[in-house]
Amino acid sequence: QSALTQPPSASGSPGQSVTISCTGTSSDVGGYNYVSWYQQHPGKAPKVMIYEVSKRPSGVPDRFSGSKSGNTASLTVSGLQAEDEADYYCSSYAGSNTFVFGGGTKLTVL
Amino acid sequence: QVQLQESGPGLVKPSQTLSLTCTVSGGSISTDNYYWSWIRQHPGTGLEWIGYIYYSGSTYYNPSLKSRVAISLDTSKNQFSLNLSSVTAADTAVYYCARETTTFVHFDSWGQGTLVTVSS
Numbered sequence: 001q002s003a004l005t006q007p008p009s010a011s012g013s014p015g016q017s018v019t020i021s022c023t024g025t026s027s028d029v030g031g032y033n034y035v036s037w038y039q040q041h042p043g044k045a046p047k048v049m050i051y052e053v054s055k056r057p058s059g060v061p062d063r064f065s066g067s068k069s070g071n072t073a074s075l076t077v078s079g080l081q082a083e084d085e086a087d088y089y090c091s092s093y094a095g096s097n098t099f100v101f102g103g104g105t106k107l108t109v110l
Numbered sequence: 111q112v113q114l115q116e117s118g119p120g121l122v123k124p125s126q127t128l129s130l131t132c133t134v135s136g137g138s139i140s141t142d143n144y145y146w147s148w149i150r151q152h153p154g155t156g157l158e159w160i161g162y163i164y165y166s167g168s169t170y171y172n173p174s175l176k177s178r179v180a181i182s183l184d185t186s187k188n189q190f191s192l193n194l195s196s197v198t199a200a201d202t203a204v205y206y207c208a209r210e211t212t213t214f215v216h217f218d219s220w221g222q223g224t225l226v227t228v229s230s
Contacts, residue, residue, distance in 0.1 A: 001173055036215075038217070045220040045222055048217060051216035052216070091157070091216070098159070098172065104157070
């Protein structure tokens with residue numbers, strides 16, 4: 001069970017869109033529609049932004065969207081705002097009641 | 111609104127057992143809607159799922175930690191606990207307790223996290 005692969009960093013200017021990828025295998029990302037994305041500001045606990053690949057919890061802006069193709073999931077943040085600057089982690093169900101996380105991506109709003 | 115709060119020693123000696131408790135308020139842990147989870151974050155790095163427990167007492171662990179981990183429930187106190195044995199410096203991390211939804215398979219509520227340092 002290896003960690004999912006995310007780019008260490010991503011950036012964009014206010015108002016732009018940025019996409020963060022999350023690559024796994026057919027045993028996790030590719031095998032289940034149970035990919036979730038978490039936002040973590042410094043010193044804070046993670047907060048779920050997307051679950052089941054593309055669903056948004058109540059209260060999460062629709063600027064956040066998720067998708068999946070094969071073994072790679074993606075989080076897109078549209079209309080970037082200063083408060084979107086944070087670390088983002090993907091997670092996937094990996095079968096047999098286990099989960100795996102990605103290494104995280106630091107999103108910088110330029 | 112459910113709230114989770116971790117508690118336990120912030121410093122543990124190498125080879126000893128790390129013990130943490132998560133107190134749940136605003137909802138009962140004796141429900142079939144959720145799994146009660148432990149997740150850790152090494153300094154400056156990503157998240158690692160440790161394991162979780164169901165209200166029935168069934169437990170599921172990360173294969174890489176399975177030999178050293180035990181998660182238990184105390185329904186009378188609405189708490190669940192983590193024991194991690196034979197710790198080393200590599201177990202130094204912020205430990206989070208979290209709630210995982212059985213229906214939608216994600217971690218929807220988290221504690222604030224507690225830093226545990228392994229050092230002599």
